[in-house]
Amino acid sequence: MDSLLNSDRPPVFCPGCSHDRSVHTLDRALKEMGLKGSDVVIVSDIGCSGLFDTFFKTHAFHGLHGRALTYAGGIKLARPHLKVIVTMGDGGLGIGGAHFLAACRRNLDLSLLVLNNFNFGMTGGQFSCTTPEQASVASSFLNVLEKPFDVCDAAVCAGAPFVARSSVYRKDLPELLAAAITFEGFAVVDLWGGCPARYLKKNPLSPKEIESAIEKLPPYQGVVSTNRRREYSSHYREEAAKKTAGVDWHGIEKTFEPTVNERREVVFLGSAGQRVITGGTLLGRAAISAGMNVTQKNDYHITVMRGPSVTEVIVSPQAITYTGVGKPDVIIALSKEGVQKRWGLFERMTKRGRIILAAGVEIPTTDAQVEEVAFKAGGIKKKERALAALYLMARDRDPITPEMLEEALQQSFQGKRLEEARLVLEKAATVLTH
Numbered sequence: 001m002d003s004l005l006n007s008d009r010p011p012v013f014c015p016g017c018s019h020d021r022s023v024h025t026l027d028r029a030l031k032e033m034g035l036k037g038s039d040v041v042i043v044s045d046i047g048c049s050g051l052f053d054t055f056f057k058t059h060a061f062h063g064l065h066g067r068a069l070t071y072a073g074g075i076k077l078a079r080p081h082l083k084v085i086v087t088m089g090d091g092g093l094g095i096g097g098a099h100f101l102a103a104c105r106r107n108l109d110l111s112l113l114v115l116n117n118f119n120f121g122m123t124g125g126q127f128s129c130t131t132p133e134q135a136s137v138a139s140s141f142l143n144v145l146e147k148p149f150d151v152c153d154a155a156v157c158a159g160a161p162f163v164a165r166s167s168v169y170r171k172d173l174p175e176l177l178a179a180a181i182t183f184e185g186f187a188v189v190d191l192w193g194g195c196p197a198r199y200l201k202k203n204p205l206s207p208k209e210i211e212s213a214i215e216k217l218p219p220y221q222g223v224v225s226t227n228r229r230r231e232y233s234s235h236y237r238e239e240a241a242k243k244t245a246g247v248d249w250h251g252i253e254k255t256f257e258p259t260v261n262e263r264r265e266v267v268f269l270g271s272a273g274q275r276v277i278t279g280g281t282l283l284g285r286a287a288i289s290a291g292m293n294v295t296q297k298n299d300y301h302i303t304v305m306r307g308p309s310v311t312e313v314i315v316s317p318q319a320i321t322y323t324g325v326g327k328p329d330v331i332i333a334l335s336k337e338g339v340q341k342r343w344g345l346f347e348r349m350t351k352r353g354r355i356i357l358a359a360g361v362e363i364p365t366t367d368a369q370v371e372e373v374a375f376k377a378g379g380i381k382k383k384e385r386a387l388a389a390l391y392l393m394a395r396d397r398d399p400i401t402p403e404m405l406e407e408a409l410q411q412s413f414q415g416k417r418l419e420e421a422r423l424v425l426e427k428a429a430t431v432l433t434h
């Protein structure tokens, strides 16, 4: 198999940089594995290690500092046939530490090569998360104050099933890299090397000294049997395939003719638990069944079952180029706190506007026509009122019809929930008469 090195862009690092060796070692590993460039994607981080992808004729992705593993994970999930190799320095590893731990826990089939030279080389030799406490670096004494991070210890603790530590000078490194790339699961290789331009200037360290420093540490040589388990992406696909599909929002076909020939702005003002957002969505789906364009914007507190809930729905036979509400055509006012949330909307309404107002809810002065509705007296529960209000709009065929509303219910609910929704409409038809 041919080399996958990019002949148009030979590796260029400072003289003596161990990254140069890593590039050629990785190429040998890929060559020995018989991989084609189209089989591989190299995802690089920022820093000198971030140049790696440009030296190979493979797919490539280069993103933000510390985030390479996140992109790599997405690529693996979307294109499981690719061998995804991530190159990161110790600097990027520290910056994206949580992503590293997450990758170990998740066990996607990625190979992470940590090009560990104990400093931020590209930016001038500042300390990184792996800088030894006794090292002398450009960021003065700061490394003295922190305990260095052991990449392999952390990887094993977090669940990585393949963990190896090696110097870049090791003769059988191509075989080790091939084993990591072949391994089905998350493989971490902590590759120790030297940055002669920065770190080695103040901390002379020969390849032999690097090797003997590694020998003094617990050996990490590949498969961690206690962490072996199923690879995430294949497991994910298997589990996802067992799930039944929900309602297909995009599958609503045009069945009816629009009842309006211009844009209508409808605002629901209620409280959490009143199914205000669901009401807006039903209105939207009903309008889509008549081929109309729809936007919906929701506004609610982060709290559950507490606080105001607002949804703004625009339906229009024409394209909706502005999604803000100017002068609402309809306001469905279901609760005091919902009304207070959009108090100013009422005075913007014209005489043509319609307000469906739950009896007992106070609203500001308005030019619009107010239709007070005795939901409570009619036995319509709070959580049913948004849907009951839709019944009133459908009854008056503006901007939806009863048939469109029934279509929206079928698109949204199944089984018992669908029956309950239909019962609400029946109840509304009985008790909410003019």
Ligand code: SF4
Pocket (backbone or CB within 6 Å): 013, 014, 016, 017, 018, 019, 048, 117, 121, 122, 194, 195, 196, 197, 198
């Ligand atoms: S700064 Fe250090 S890591 Fe970067 S290319 Fe130069 S020697 Fe290599």
